[in-house]
Amino acid sequence: xxxxxxxxxxxxxxxxxxxxxxxxxxxxxxxxxxxxxxxxxxxxxxxxxxxxxxxxxxxxxxxxxxxxxxxxxxxxxxxxxxxxxxxxxxxxxxxxxxxxxxxxxxxxxxxxxxxxxxxxxxxxxx
Amino acid sequence: xxxxxxxxxxxxxxxxxxxxxxxxxxxxxxxxxxxxxxxxxxxxxxxxxxxxxxxxxxxxxxxxxxxxxxxxxxxxxxxxxxxxxxxxxxxxxxxxxxxxxxxxxxxxxxxxxxxxxxxxxxxxxxxxxxxxxxxxxxxxxxxxxxxxxxxxxxxxxxxxxxxxxxxxxxxxxxxxxxxxxxxxxxxxxxxxxxxxxxxxxxxxxxxxxxxxxxxxxxxxxxxxxxxxxxxxxxxxxxxxxxxxxxxxxxxxxxxxxxxxxxxxxxxxxxxxxxxxxxxxxxxxxxxxxxxxxxxxxxxxxxxxxxxxxxxxxxxxxxxxxxxxxxxxxxxxxxxxxxxxxxxxxxxxxxxxxxxxxxxxxxxxxxxxxxxxxxxxxxxxxxxxxxxxxxxxxxxxxxxxxxxxxxxxxxxxxxxxxxxxxxxxxxxxxxxxxxxxxxxxxxxxxxxxxxxxxxxxxxxxxxxxxxxxxxx
Numbered sequence: 001x002x003x004x005x006x007x008x009x010x011x012x013x014x015x016x017x018x019x020x021x022x023x024x025x026x027x028x029x030x031x032x033x034x035x036x037x038x039x040x041x042x043x044x045x046x047x048x049x050x051x052x053x054x055x056x057x058x059x060x061x062x063x064x065x066x067x068x069x070x071x072x073x074x075x076x077x078x079x080x081x082x083x084x085x086x087x088x089x090x091x092x093x094x095x096x097x098x099x100x101x102x103x104x105x106x107x108x109x110x111x112x113x114x115x116x117x118x119x120x121x122x123x124x125x126x
Numbered sequence: 127x128x129x130x131x132x133x134x135x136x137x138x139x140x141x142x143x144x145x146x147x148x149x150x151x152x153x154x155x156x157x158x159x160x161x162x163x164x165x166x167x168x169x170x171x172x173x174x175x176x177x178x179x180x181x182x183x184x185x186x187x188x189x190x191x192x193x194x195x196x197x198x199x200x201x202x203x204x205x206x207x208x209x210x211x212x213x214x215x216x217x218x219x220x221x222x223x224x225x226x227x228x229x230x231x232x233x234x235x236x237x238x239x240x241x242x243x244x245x246x247x248x249x250x251x252x253x254x255x256x257x258x259x260x261x262x263x264x265x266x267x268x269x270x271x272x273x274x275x276x277x278x279x280x281x282x283x284x285x286x287x288x289x290x291x292x293x294x295x296x297x298x299x300x301x302x303x304x305x306x307x308x309x310x311x312x313x314x315x316x317x318x319x320x321x322x323x324x325x326x327x328x329x330x331x332x333x334x335x336x337x338x339x340x341x342x343x344x345x346x347x348x349x350x351x352x353x354x355x356x357x358x359x360x361x362x363x364x365x366x367x368x369x370x371x372x373x374x375x376x377x378x379x380x381x382x383x384x385x386x387x388x389x390x391x392x393x394x395x396x397x398x399x400x401x402x403x404x405x406x407x408x409x410x411x412x413x414x415x416x417x418x419x420x421x422x423x424x425x426x427x428x429x430x431x432x433x434x435x436x437x438x439x440x441x442x443x444x445x446x447x448x449x450x451x452x453x454x455x456x457x458x459x460x461x462x463x464x465x466x467x468x469x470x471x472x473x474x475x476x477x478x479x480x481x482x483x484x485x486x487x488x489x490x491x492x493x494x495x496x497x498x499x500x501x502x503x504x505x506x507x508x509x510x511x512x513x514x515x516x517x518x519x520x521x522x523x524x525x526x527x528x529x530x531x532x533x534x535x536x537x538x539x540x541x542x543x544x545x546x547x548x549x550x551x552x553x554x555x556x557x558x559x560x561x562x563x564x565x566x567x568x569x570x571x572x573x574x575x576x577x578x579x580x581x582x583x584x585x586x587x588x589x590x591x592x593x594x595x596x597x
Contacts, residue, residue: 010207016214023223057203086206087199088253108210108246111217 002027002126003045004118007038007066008055008084016111017053017084025115025126035061039069042076049079051102051122056085056092064099071100080122084109173493173529180490191260202253209249213242244383251385255368258392260462265310265396267470271439272314272346272429273298273305276337279318283326292326293334300341306439307346307431308471308565309397317390317401318348321425324387325352327380330420341431348427351406356421362403366391396463399429432565453506453576456491458482458522459540460514464561468509468540471565472572477506485517489525492532505535507575510555512541512548523554536575540568 004027008014011033018029030045032038035058042049052070056063063083070076080102085092088106096104103121105114119126218224220235227235257263280296287294298305318337325335333353340347357365357372364370369384394401406422455477459465462483469479480495482488488508495504508526512519519539526532538557541548545558557575559568 010211012211013207013214016211016218019218019224020214023218086203086210088202088206088250092199107206108213108242111214112221112223 002050002124003047004029005038005042005045005049005052006031006054007033007035007041007052007058007063009033009058010055013055013107017109017114020109020111020114021118024112025119027115034058035063035066035069038066039073039076042070042079043073048075051118052079052081053084053105053118054081056083056087056096064096067099067101082118082121173531177490177493177497180486181494184487184490194260198253198256202249205249206246209242209246213239213246216242248383248385251383251389255385255389255392258389258396263396265313265466265470267308267310267467267474269306269437269439270309270311270314271305272307272339272341272348273300274439275309275311275314276318276339276348279315279322280337282315282319283322286323287326287335290326290329291331292329294322294326294337295334296337296339298339300339300346303437304341304343304431304433305339305346306434306437307429309429313393313396317393317427318350320386320390321350321427324382325350325354325423325425327382328352328354328423330354333420343433344431346429346431348429350425351422352424353406353420353422356405357403357423359405362405365403366401392463394427394429395461396466397429398464398467399427401425401427430565452476454478454480454495454504455572456480456482456488456495456505456508458485458488458508458514459511460484461511464511468568471568475569477572480505485514485519485522485525488522489517489529489532492526492535493529496531496535507556507572508535508537509540509559509572510537512539512543512551520548520551523551527554538572538575 002025004021006014006017006021006029008017008031014031014033018031021027021029030041030049032041035054038052038054042052054063054066058066061069063085067081067083070079070081082103082105083096083099083101084105084107085096086107087093093104103118105117105121109117118124216235216239219227220232220239254263276296276298280294284294322335322337329335329352335353336349336351338349338351340349361370361372365372366387368388371382371384391401403423403425406424455472457465457468457472457479458481459468460483465481465483469481472479480491482491488510492505492508498504510519510522514522517525519541523537523539526535526537536556537554538559539545539548539551539555540559540561541551542561545551545560556578557571559571
């Protein structure tokens, strides 16, 4: 069974996204409410998550900063990170593409197809 | 002896007097020149202050643009965040994945879901339109085939048509090499799918929606024809305005946002084209079974095109062109769409481009660029629209030509008027291109003006040629 870590400062979005992935794909979900907590959760999770779904705009440490910190940690650097963001403008998209994340998905997401989209972006054939 | 002495001293005195008069005149002349110089330096000072002021205003405006950008981006983000939770929760509940709900509750969930989707589309459309109208949505022009794009759009809409039991057909009457034009394929697809989906939504079950393509050397035309209820004549134009629909309930019934056609018009204008609606030509004619038909509507789109030998759609890279220009061209038009098209066309031919949206901006930029690069003028030529808000084209041209700093920069008028309608402008401008223009003629005229720049054109009237699209 796949394990996904969701990092988002909005509790409602964490809950809806977790429910959506559990109900449609049957994945096991871990959540964290900030970038710092996310890094801890990813490190403490045994085994490490198969993928991380992360918000961009978060207080203190935003998504891109969190991603860069994870890249410096050899244990976490290999985990594919998908940004899930409400920033849909062209300039933002180009900025995300330059970061080197595995994919960018946009909010509001469709709860019935979110798992499919993740599989497609990561080349998972579940 | 004393006589000659008298004559000599007389002559001497006359000389002294003459010298005195000369000295006085000289002194007066020097004073006059000093005054003139003083005046000149005052004028220079004034024009420098003027340029400073314009620069300041420009800076203020770009600050304002940035603030507006940030505001739109923030609002969009702040609206999307709660919508994410709402869409997620409603979607999961109404899917039945979490257990069944009774029929009445399910209906309420469906209503809430549909309206959430509508709100999301509305936010996307508002953002799209705002970006386009502020000129911050770049148009990536490349050589496209209108037939290929139409085919793609028809394919994308086939599921929707099938669900509504509408037959989609596509016909091209254009010569096989006349279907190519410069466009942003994604944007044109957006227009085509929007027009087709409108036509499908407003057509009766079992009817046909047709897409027709025609072309000549200078223009491409596209028609989307439906057999729907038709649009009242007084609304044929206003339907392109934001939130203007034929019936106020259309957006809730048909699931539109009321912004689709405004977006279409924006995109077409960015491409220098035209879009309008008209009643079908076969209006009111009975069909082949003798039954009266719906009036129906035809949406027409027209693009300018320049024919090329051995024309074909370009893949991602831009086709190399025979003659390349160089130099910095200042393009002034108050329509950001036209500026974008002109800029892309000039850039592809090797020119550097800076843009101005008003006459005031042109004068400020021309002064700024020239002062920075003195003594050689940094701007090779100015392309100037005639109808501008504030300082109009004529006034701008006069100011440019009467200022020592900018007088040497050649100006090409880019106007919907013909040179004969504007004789005053002809006297001051070095070139003329009439809108709607054709890319190759614009480049020819600009090339000609730049070539004759070294030997100043004495009477530009004899050199003026008019580039006009005959479509």
